[in-house]
Every structure is written in C-alpha cells, then in structure tokens.
Amino acid sequence: MPVFLDTADTDFETRFATLLAAKREDSPDVDAIVAGIIQDVRTRGDAAVTELTAKFDRIELTAETMRVSADEISSAIAQVSADDRAALELAADRIRAYHIRQMPQDDSWTDEAGATLGWRWSAVSAAGLYVPGGLATYPSSVLMNAIPAKVAGVERLVVTVPTPDGQINPLVLLAADLAGVDEVYRIGGAQAIAALAYGTETIAPVDKITGPGNAFVAAAKRRVFGKVGIDMIAGPSEILVIADADNNPDWIALDLMSQAEHDESAQSLLITDDADFGRAVAQAVDARLETLERRAIAGPSWRDFGAVITVRDLDEAAKLSNRIAPEHLELCVADPLALSEKTIHAGAIFLGQFTPEAIGDYVGGPNHVLPTARSARFSSGLSVMDFVKRTTMSQMTPQALRAIGPSAEALAISESLEAHGLSVRVRLDALND
Amino acid sequence: MPVFLDTADTDFETRFATLLAAKREDSPDVDAIVAGIIQDVRTRGDAAVTELTAKFDRIELTAETMRVSADEISSAIAQVSADDRAALELAADRIRAYHIRQMPQDDSWTDEAGATLGWRWSAVSAAGLYVPGGLATYPSSVLMNAIPAKVAGVERLVVTVPTPDGQINPLVLLAADLAGVDEVYRIGGAQAIAALAYGTETIAPVDKITGPGNAFVAAAKRRVFGKVGIDMIAGPSEILVIADADNNPDWIALDLMSQAEHDESAQSLLITDDADFGRAVAQAVDARLETLERRAIAGPSWRDFGAVITVRDLDEAAKLSNRIAPEHLELCVADPLALSEKTIHAGAIFLGQFTPEAIGDYVGGPNHVLPTARSARFSSGLSVMDFVKRTTMSQMTPQALRAIGPSAEALAISESLEAHGLSVRVRLDALND
Incomplete structure (x- = not known):
C-alpha cells in the first residue's frame, strides 16, 4: 500500500517531510x-x-x-x-x-x-x-x-x-x-x-x-x-502526477506504473484535489499490478515509495510540487499551462491528459535524462549545453583602458595585488606620455 | 628559472607533456x-x-x-x-x-x-x-x-x-x-x-x-x-600570454606576474614566435621580482611552474594553447581576433596589448571565476547559467499523440517496459473508439 496523505490532516506536515526525506537508494560503497x-x-x-x-x-x-x-x-x-x-x-x-x-x-x-x-x-x-x-x-x-x-x-x-x-x-x-x-x-x-x-x-x-x-x-x-x-549522477526515477477528478483513473495509474516499473527504488506520486479520485487511481494501480509484466518491480516501488496526496486546491498542489521538485511532472488538469507557471522546480513537465510521460521517454523531443532526487531545484536535464563551453572575450582600446583602468588599479591595490595594479598602470602611463 | 622550450627542439614534445602534466597542488586529505x-x-x-x-x-x-x-x-x-x-x-x-x-x-x-x-x-x-x-x-x-x-x-x-x-x-x-x-x-x-x-x-x-x-x-x-x-572546485590560477616581438617586455612580464603573485602554485606561461623577445620578457620578470611586494609568492611560482615557449608561428601557438586550455589567455599579437578564432579551449580571452588580464579580474565585465587545470576543455566560467535551471515542456494534442504515439509504444515494447507502452496505448485506443 502506498501512503495516503491529506493536507487537511493535522499530521500532514510531518508525514510529508518523511516522504520527502525517504532514502530510496542504498549505494554500496564500492x-x-x-x-x-x-x-x-x-x-x-x-x-x-x-x-x-x-x-x-x-x-x-x-x-x-x-x-x-x-x-x-x-x-x-x-x-x-x-x-x-x-x-x-x-x-x-x-x-x-x-x-x-x-x-x-x-x-x-x-x-x-x-x-x-x-x-x-x-x-x-x-x-x-x-x-x-x-x-x-x-x-x-x-x-x-x-x-x-x-x-x-x-x-x-x-x-x-x-x-x-x-x-x-x-x-x-x-x-x-x-x-x-x-x-x-x-x-x-x-x-x-x-x-x-x-x-x-x-x-x-x-x-x-x-x-x-x-x-x-x-x-x-x-x-x-x-x-x-x-553529467549528473542519476538516481532512481520519479514521477509526480497532479490530476483533477476529470481524468480516467486507469490512464493515471499506468502513468504512475511507467515509473514504478523502472526500478524498485523508483517513486510514483499522485496529487489530486479529489480524495475519491485518488482512491480510484489506487484501485486502478492494484488492478494493473495483477497482470503487469514487471509487477515484481513496480509493485514494491509503489508499495514502498508511492503516495496519493489529497489537497484543497491546485495552488496547494503547486506548492507541494515545488517542494518535491520532481524529475517528471504530469499536469492532468483543466488548464495545465496555467498550473505549470507555478510549478517551477521540475525536470520536465507534461501538459494535459494526452501527454503521458512515456512520450517524453522516447519521441517527444526533449531529453529524458533529467535531474532526480529533488535536484531539479538547482539543475537541468541533459542538453546541448552539456557539450559546449563558453569563452568570454574582452578587448580594451586605449580609450577604454583610460576610462576603466584606474578603477581596476584601485581595486588591485585594495586587495594587495601589486602586479595586477602595475600591469594596468604601466599601460596608462605609456598612454599619458 | 622557468623552463625554456622551443618547438624546434627534438625533445620538445616530451618536455611540453611534462609541463602539461605538472601537479601544482597537493591537496591535503581532509x-x-x-x-x-x-x-x-x-x-x-x-x-x-x-x-x-x-x-x-x-x-x-x-x-x-x-x-x-x-x-x-x-x-x-x-x-x-x-x-x-x-x-x-x-x-x-x-x-x-x-x-x-x-x-x-x-x-x-x-x-x-x-x-x-x-x-x-x-x-x-x-x-x-x-x-x-x-x-x-x-x-x-x-x-x-x-x-x-x-x-x-x-x-x-x-x-x-x-x-x-x-x-x-x-x-x-x-x-x-x-x-x-x-x-x-x-x-x-x-x-x-x-x-x-x-x-x-x-x-x-x-x-x-x-x-x-x-x-x-x-x-x-x-x-x-x-x-x-x-560550482566548480577551482585550482590555482593560470595565465597563458601569446605575444609577438612587437610588445613591451615589461608589460608582458607584469601580466605574467599578476597570476604568479596569487599563489606559489599559480602558473604563468608565455608563448612567442621570437626567442629573443621571450628572453627579454624573462629578464623583465627577473627585474620586477626584485621589488614586487609579493615576490616571495610570485618568485617560486615563476621558478617552479613558469615557462617560455618559442614557436615557429602563431598557428603552432594556437595548437599548444588548445592543449593547455588555459584559464586566462592574453593575445598580444597584430591580429588578436583572428588568432582567437583558433584558440577555442580557454576560460577567458583578452585581446590586444591594452587588455591586461587584471582588467578582467575587476572591471571588464566578464566573470573572473574561470575553469582551471585544463578544465576549459569541457567547462565554462561562472555565469547567470549557474543560477538558473531549465524545465522542458511538452503538450500533445490527440492528433499529435496519434502521429507519434505508436512509435513510443514500439520503442517501449522493444525495451520491455510494458507500462510505458500501455500508457500510450490506452489513450490511442480511446481516441480510436
């Protein structure tokens, strides 16, 4: 059984913090x-x-x-x-x-x-x-x-x-x-x-x-x-689905299982503003787990790390999403674009009920190598940027050196770096001769 | 005494490789x-x-x-x-x-x-x-x-x-x-x-x-x-100056010393196509080291890690520069922009004799936190990019899912990830009903 949380519960904050802190991977010390x-x-x-x-x-x-x-x-x-x-x-x-x-x-x-x-x-x-x-x-x-x-x-x-x-x-x-x-x-x-x-x-x-x-x-x-x-050191895969009641529970269940089937340490989370819908999805997961080829992997993942979280409204969902900073975020709500403006910490966002995360794994176009373990707070998925580097360029004219060189000299002196200052000063002196 | 190398020498390759491999920093194991x-x-x-x-x-x-x-x-x-x-x-x-x-x-x-x-x-x-x-x-x-x-x-x-x-x-x-x-x-x-x-x-x-x-x-x-x-773990600072004979040796000497004065492990290198100019710069360094406030730091740095390398022409200089991949690269030559097109592995390039590296340390505008220890081959200086992260976005319409969904399903099946394939299939089936 995954955990069922409700932001209206008095112990929600404690249980949510426990969920966030769960250590899902024990790397052997090799x-x-x-x-x-x-x-x-x-x-x-x-x-x-x-x-x-x-x-x-x-x-x-x-x-x-x-x-x-x-x-x-x-x-x-x-x-x-x-x-x-x-x-x-x-x-x-x-x-x-x-x-x-x-x-x-x-x-x-x-x-x-x-x-x-x-x-x-x-x-x-x-x-x-x-x-x-x-x-x-x-x-x-x-x-x-x-x-x-x-x-x-x-x-x-x-x-x-x-x-x-x-x-x-x-x-x-x-x-x-x-x-x-x-x-x-x-x-x-x-x-x-x-x-x-x-x-x-x-x-x-x-x-x-x-x-x-x-x-x-x-x-x-x-x-x-x-x-x-x-590149990054990737951890086990994660998905967070934010879904309202206007969704097919079986579709959402399969989206959750598409992460769970990767790894027993994968994490599949559902946030919904309708507790009944959350239960319906959990039932659909159970039904799928009876026949799924990789149920021996997906089952333990869902049991040990899965969660269904009921929220009061989608604003609350967005706030929790940012604390989770999920690798994959599916927004199955009436206005997914509006919600996505608020869910800023995520590796990849999939908008609307016709964009299952699996599309992004294969043929969407964006990269499927994405930050895990809450690192979407500070890092991005793989991209062209990982294979290029930037060289900064500066060229002073005599005029430019006259304009800004004295400030460089003053700062060099304040930092007790005499040669830095002199390398500017000798040029300024030559220009003033 | 820094080392003096000449690409015309028969042992150049061995000595240059030794220079490149020099371990300049012994980090204590803390x-x-x-x-x-x-x-x-x-x-x-x-x-x-x-x-x-x-x-x-x-x-x-x-x-x-x-x-x-x-x-x-x-x-x-x-x-x-x-x-x-x-x-x-x-x-x-x-x-x-x-x-x-x-x-x-x-x-x-x-x-x-x-x-x-x-x-x-x-x-x-x-x-x-x-x-x-x-x-x-x-x-x-x-x-x-x-x-x-x-x-x-x-x-x-x-x-x-x-x-x-x-x-x-x-x-x-x-x-x-x-x-x-x-x-x-x-x-x-x-x-x-x-x-x-x-x-x-x-x-x-x-x-x-x-x-x-x-x-x-x-x-x-x-x-x-x-x-x-x-951010990166920075090593000791480095500068490579590529200068032709049409430069003031004292200016170049001060540029070399502006790195050397940072740290005994700093490295200052000169590449020139004129051996006499190289010797003149080395003499100017010696003269400056007699009075420089931080000579107790700059002297050992120049003695232990400095080098003056004579090349046949600037093309050869560019090739060596790319092997060094310096943190700071000064191009004091007649056409610095043309040479900079060839020196692609560098953290920051300073073009022309009126752009001493110290300008970049303080007031130029580009960042002075730059990749050291040859890491300019694969990384960049600090920038706005270090404080932002990218979220990729995808939204399929029913039409788009029909167009590319079957390929995602085929690839999921080929990778034995059944739930991935099913999450696409159930939507396609609903659309076809």
Whole structure:
C-alpha cells in the first residue's frame, strides 16, 4: 500500500517531510574497488581493460577486438525489424529537431567605455557515452545522450557498452549509428570510465563523459570528475502526477506504473484535489499490478515509495510540487499551462491528459535524462549545453583602458595585488606620455 | 628559472607533456575531518557551528550574533574611502551589465505533428556564497559570484564569511551590499558549507553553493554536492600570454606576474614566435621580482611552474594553447581576433596589448571565476547559467499523440517496459473508439 496523505490532516506536515526525506537508494560503497580499477587502467592500459573485461563480462578481448567493427555494426543493424527501425528513426529525428534549438548564440558588443566584450561558444572536442549492458540497455538513452553531443558539434563521440557473455543489443548499435557515434567499444564498468578519462593504447581519452550506469560506474565518474567533465549522477526515477477528478483513473495509474516499473527504488506520486479520485487511481494501480509484466518491480516501488496526496486546491498542489521538485511532472488538469507557471522546480513537465510521460521517454523531443532526487531545484536535464563551453572575450582600446583602468588599479591595490595594479598602470602611463 | 622550450627542439614534445602534466597542488586529505564536521552540523545545528567557530576563528558567537546585522554592515561600509567605493561601484555596474546579457530565453513552438514543445528557465530559489576570510578575502570575488545570482533572479542570497579574531574586511560587506546579498553570516570552513547545505535553527538551507575556499571548504562542497548544487572546485590560477616581438617586455612580464603573485602554485606561461623577445620578457620578470611586494609568492611560482615557449608561428601557438586550455589567455599579437578564432579551449580571452588580464579580474565585465587545470576543455566560467535551471515542456494534442504515439509504444515494447507502452496505448485506443 502506498501512503495516503491529506493536507487537511493535522499530521500532514510531518508525514510529508518523511516522504520527502525517504532514502530510496542504498549505494554500496564500492569506492575503494573503483579506485583500484582506475589506477590499474592508468598504469597498464589495454592490458588492464581486457583482463577486467574477461573477469566481469566473461569475454576475451584483444586491442584489435575491443572496438566493435563497422561490419559488426552493419550486420547487427540488419537484424532490426523495419518497425523498430522506423520508430527509432522518428525518435532520433524529433530529438535532433528539439535539441538544435538549444544551441546557444555567440555575442559581441562595444560598450560606452569603448570596451568590446562578448563570448563565444565551442564544442567539447571529444565525448564518451557510457551505455549499460545486459537487461537495462536502452537504445532510447543512446539517442538522448548522443544526439545533443553531435548537435553541439562534438567531433569525436565514443560509446562504451559492456557485452556480458558477448551479448549486444542490435538496437543500441542502430541508435549509435543513427546518432552519428564515431567509435564503439565493448567494455563496461569502472574500467570503461577509466579508459575514457585517461585513455589507453587503443582508446584515446575524451574530455567529457555522460550516461547512466551502476554503482561502480557512478563511483568511477565521481572519481574522474575534474580530469574530465561528467553529467549528473542519476538516481532512481520519479514521477509526480497532479490530476483533477476529470481524468480516467486507469490512464493515471499506468502513468504512475511507467515509473514504478523502472526500478524498485523508483517513486510514483499522485496529487489530486479529489480524495475519491485518488482512491480510484489506487484501485486502478492494484488492478494493473495483477497482470503487469514487471509487477515484481513496480509493485514494491509503489508499495514502498508511492503516495496519493489529497489537497484543497491546485495552488496547494503547486506548492507541494515545488517542494518535491520532481524529475517528471504530469499536469492532468483543466488548464495545465496555467498550473505549470507555478510549478517551477521540475525536470520536465507534461501538459494535459494526452501527454503521458512515456512520450517524453522516447519521441517527444526533449531529453529524458533529467535531474532526480529533488535536484531539479538547482539543475537541468541533459542538453546541448552539456557539450559546449563558453569563452568570454574582452578587448580594451586605449580609450577604454583610460576610462576603466584606474578603477581596476584601485581595486588591485585594495586587495594587495601589486602586479595586477602595475600591469594596468604601466599601460596608462605609456598612454599619458 | 622557468623552463625554456622551443618547438624546434627534438625533445620538445616530451618536455611540453611534462609541463602539461605538472601537479601544482597537493591537496591535503581532509575528507574524514570534513565528514565529521558536516555530520556534527547536521545533528546539532547552531550549537555545532558556534563551537567550531570558537575553535577555528577564535570568536564566541550565539544564534543572535551569527548574522552580521544591518547596522554593522552600514558602519563597516562607512569606513570605505570614496575612491574605493567608486571603483567597486564601477566594477559592479560593469559586471551587472555584462551578465544581464547572459539571461537565457524561454522558447515554445508547435511542430508539424501538432506537439507543443519548449522549455522554461527559472532561478534557483536560494543560493549561498562562500567568501574566504583573512588574507585572501577579495571583494571582487563577492561581486563576481553574487551579481550573476541576483541577475538570474535568486530570491535569497546568503553570504558566509569567516571573521578570524573578529576581523572582517569592510570592502567585502560593501561588495555584498552593492550586489544585493540578503543575509551575511560570520562563519566559515566546512561548518559554513554544512550550514548552507543542511540548514540550522538560524540559517535556512540553500539550493546552490558557490565561491572559493581552502581545502576544507573544497572537500565540504564535494561532499554536499547532490544535496545542493555547487560550482566548480577551482585550482590555482593560470595565465597563458601569446605575444609577438612587437610588445613591451615589461608589460608582458607584469601580466605574467599578476597570476604568479596569487599563489606559489599559480602558473604563468608565455608563448612567442621570437626567442629573443621571450628572453627579454624573462629578464623583465627577473627585474620586477626584485621589488614586487609579493615576490616571495610570485618568485617560486615563476621558478617552479613558469615557462617560455618559442614557436615557429602563431598557428603552432594556437595548437599548444588548445592543449593547455588555459584559464586566462592574453593575445598580444597584430591580429588578436583572428588568432582567437583558433584558440577555442580557454576560460577567458583578452585581446590586444591594452587588455591586461587584471582588467578582467575587476572591471571588464566578464566573470573572473574561470575553469582551471585544463578544465576549459569541457567547462565554462561562472555565469547567470549557474543560477538558473531549465524545465522542458511538452503538450500533445490527440492528433499529435496519434502521429507519434505508436512509435513510443514500439520503442517501449522493444525495451520491455510494458507500462510505458500501455500508457500510450490506452489513450490511442480511446481516441480510436
């Protein structure tokens, strides 16, 4: 049973705070093991990577077979059904069209003092994308990570994907191909992250690493952060649905279950202004849980972390939503756009009853890599911005230096940084001669 | 003596690689101590903060005196000279004018399928700015951190600044006042970071923490990352000057020293296409090091980490610059704009001989918080973007769902996520009824 809360209850605040603070994930402490693996890859390169791959993935690689060849990619892609290919192509096209609009613009202007200022954006030269192997290998995630990188202009985009017992998902290779990935290596775990960050004889190092992974991968990303850039460390998925009574309870139940089926630690929340509707949704969830293929995952998620919260009105719903700062927020109400103006802390918002969150996972266009664990309060989903960086530009004329240089000198002196001040002063003196 | 390299030398590549790999900073391992402090503040709140402040800063605080009062701020500001105030005001105005242009735009559009897509930016609600106390307290850094936050629309901006033995720099309080900071607390170290991240009885928690600090502060920021957002962990400062022979060696020497005087671990590099000019600059540095106030810092920095590199031409200079990916890059050449098109990996570029880097530290307008340690390959300086986050928006019409829903369903099935597919299917079936 999920928890049922009502803002009218006297103990609501306590119970809501407990819900917010619930620790949904116990990351095993693998940091020491990961540190050893990274050091091993830094020291021994390919030899370490192939040994670790033999140990963890039960396949024997050489420097030559570590990379998935163009022929292998072609023949894997040929196995994909026409329907699956068409669906993946539609997704890729829509994701690309959305992300192209994210490209930031350069700017340059000359101000009143005569200073020419501005900035210029440029792409990260090389990026690595970690793709999980085995069961949780999602071709859609390959598109969501790789397309923004290529839209940004990343020249060299590398995928690593472990292939336990040699198994690889043809759809993952098709997604990589559609997205324009340049190199694919059949390695995984902390050893793949180390190879991407530090390079080996076979794999040149990259500047930025993105993509989801298990506890070992997450710990490795934290460790190489600084040497390379990384994306966020994603936690278990979450959805908050705000729905009024004018909805089909079964539709909302399925939306809740579409997060719950990801992971036993996923969290599905419903806020409604109608307690009867909330109970109807909970009943619809129970009914769906009797037959859902992944009920062994979705059931515990809903039981342990699910909640149905009844509020007095939608303003109250918006306030609670901002405290939750959900990764995914569905607004199934009469005027979803108006409500969305108030729900400012959310990774992605889905407006209206015809926008189930699953649309955003695949074909909507926006990215499905989104901030979890309340981090939408301060961070954003993956985007083109993760693969570009900004260089600021300044050019003074003699006139501009005369106008603002003395203030720089005064501040340098106040901070006891004499050379800073002198570097301005010698130029001012030359101009005044 | 700094190292002298020439790309024409046979051992250049080896020596340049050594220069790039030089470890300039040995961070003491304070992680265990910091973990204890954070736990203590989480458990005991104000009591822990005041005890730790008594221990480290030798001042006795209470919950009431922890915050710097409006009266104290006013009377401190009254001590600032008119010249210093004018300089700080000019800096604040110019930094604000630059950062206002960085505000990102919302977008919304309806595509061919009938889907309305877009995104919306919103400010982080509350941010904390760590300001170092004691010697390295820089009012300019207060402006550089606080102004972007306020331009972004952060409602509640909190400064923590330790006041060892009760000392506080009036210019820091003036900078905070000019920038619109809302609360100032006289606490520092890991205990201040913990108080900002988790809150105490007196200090409400924030969502994002920025600002420089010592090893304890840096370790604490790493630890609270995830609970709150943080900016980069800054390393020692760096400058690369690319200069041809048509420059005054003393000007370039002072620019190099303006980084070297920050820190013994700072790095100042010169690349020139004229070996004689390189020697002339090195001589000018030696002459300046005889009298410079901070020669005890600048001298070791130049000796241990400085370098003069002679190249065949400016194309070669640009290639080396991109491998260095400097925090600050000065282009003192005949056509700096043309050269800047090739030097894409840099935090900030200063064009021409009348733009000493010190202008950018204070009054240029661009931010002086910039990526160090080669991280300009993948990251950018501080900006308004650090204090906003993006929510993606999607709204399907029945028509749009009919157009793209089946592809989402196909991909969900291929990924074995049945509830995802069903959440689309039930809506499509209802539309087809």
